[in-house]
Amino acid sequence: FLSYIAGNSSDIPQYMxxxxxxxxxEQKGLVDLSDIRPYIEQLCKDKxxxxxxxxxxxxxxxxxxxxxxxxxxxxxxEISNVTVAHMEYVxxxxxxxxxxxxxxxxxxxxxxxxxxxx
Numbered sequence: 001f002l003s004y005i006a007g008n009s010s011d012i013p014q015y016m017x018x019x020x021x022x023x024x025x026e027q028k029g030l031v032d033l034s035d036i037r038p039y040i041e042q043l044c045k046d047k048x049x050x051x052x053x054x055x056x057x058x059x060x061x062x063x064x065x066x067x068x069x070x071x072x073x074x075x076x077x078e079i080s081n082v083t084v085a086h087m088e089y090v091x092x093x094x095x096x097x098x099x100x101x102x103x104x105x106x107x108x109x110x111x112x113x114x115x116x117x118x
């Protein structure tokens with residue numbers, strides 16, 4: 001049931017995060033960010049900073065995800081604790097404690113530099 005709600009691709013880390021979140025919700029009724037952060041850190045520790053979609057490289061897609069997240073936070077949209085922890089851990093490239101357009105710009109700059117150097 002949880003796999004159906006979160007998606008069928010359990011091998012994609014984003015879906016694993018969603019499944020974990022749903023399991024916590026089911027077990028505890030509430031999910032505290034402190035419950036999710038250790039799992040996020042474990043999952044993301046070997047990932048490159050800015051690789052939001054976990055595909056192994058920084059691309060414009062990663063920057064797009066960061067901008068979407070920033071837009072949602074700017075309008076106080078309801079965002080799951082999993083997404084917040086994920087973005088704070090992976091997308092805050094300049095480590096200023098905020099995920100915003102500056103981080104997206106840094107991802108795009110790195111993407112452009114990598115494209116030119118190939």
